[in-house]
Amino acid sequence: MADVRFEPLSRRRLPIDTIALAKFLIGKTLVRDFGGALAAGRIVETEAYLADDPAAHGFNGVTNRNRSMFLSRGYSYVYRIYGMWHCVNVSGGREHEGAAVLVRALEPIAGLDIMHARRNVANVRDLARGPGRLCEALGIDCDLNGVDMCAEGPLWLAGGAPVVEIGESVRIGITKAADRVLRFYQRGSPFVSGPAGLRE
DNA sequence: CAACGGATCAGCT
DNA sequence: GCTGATCCGTTGG
Numbered sequence: 001m002a003d004v005r006f007e008p009l010s011r012r013r014l015p016i017d018t019i020a021l022a023k024f025l026i027g028k029t030l031v032r033d034f035g036g037a038l039a040a041g042r043i044v045e046t047e048a049y050l051a052d053d054p055a056a057h058g059f060n061g062v063t064n065r066n067r068s069m070f071l072s073r074g075y076s077y078v079y080r081i082y083g084m085w086h087c088v089n090v091s092g093g094r095e096h097e098g099a100a101v102l103v104r105a106l107e108p109i110a111g112l113d114i115m116h117a118r119r120n121v122a123n124v125r126d127l128a129r130g131p132g133r134l135c136e137a138l139g140i141d142c143d144l145n146g147v148d149m150c151a152e153g154p155l156w157l158a159g160g161a162p163v164v165e166i167g168e169s170v171r172i173g174i175t176k177a178a179d180r181v182l183r184f185y186q187r188g189s190p191f192v193s194g195p196a197g198l199r200e
Numbered sequence: 201c202a203a204c205g206g207a208t209c210a211g212c213t
Numbered sequence: 214g215c216t217g218a219t220c221c222g223t224t225g226g
């Protein structure tokens with residue numbers, strides 16, 4: 001029987017609106033199960049990628065890579081970036097919509113020894129501050145693409161603190177639609193990625 | 201602290 | 214061929 005703190009969120013609790021989902025996920029928990037050993041972190045930073053959004057991988061329609069973005073909300077979309085890293089999203093919107101929320105940073109809360117074993121950094125702060133780093137810390141790769149994150153399995157979403165102060169900014173590292181304010185973060189958290197000006 | 205280059209490859213043009 | 218939802222070590226102010 002799993003720790004009650006990590007009970008999966010039910011799909012009907014996930015907002016259908018993708019911007020609302022990106023904000024909703026701040027403060028929730030991302031849980032990774034390595035066959036019995038758990039690692040988990042509190043989500044402190046997200047970005048929304050919308051259906052009519054040139055920066056979103058689903059903008060030009062379904063491809064083999066982005067297929068899981070078009071599932072109903074609450075499934076993982078994992079892809080490889082810059083040859084050596086992975087990024088994990090939570091699919092958003094209605095089925096076939098092609099929206100997603102990128103999980104950009106975590107505050108580690110469980111299984112820190114597991115994360116340290118996977119990432120060669122001294123500080124807890126550097127374990128999962130950034131989308132590539134958090135995937136490395138939690139052992140997330142393309143094998144975990146398309147999993148149901150509203151049920152216990154290798155990767156799922158659980159509850160968290162109900163209220164946090166949420167900051168907003170433009171998204172990081174993109175060139176298309178770079179002026180849209182679709183990044184959300186827990187204001188003031190040292191576990192948020194990006195320059196200091198984008199954490200306040 | 202900011203800027204820059206290297207690592208490394210799937211997906212597209 | 215080129216680009217990219219990144220990270221890290223090094224260099225310079």
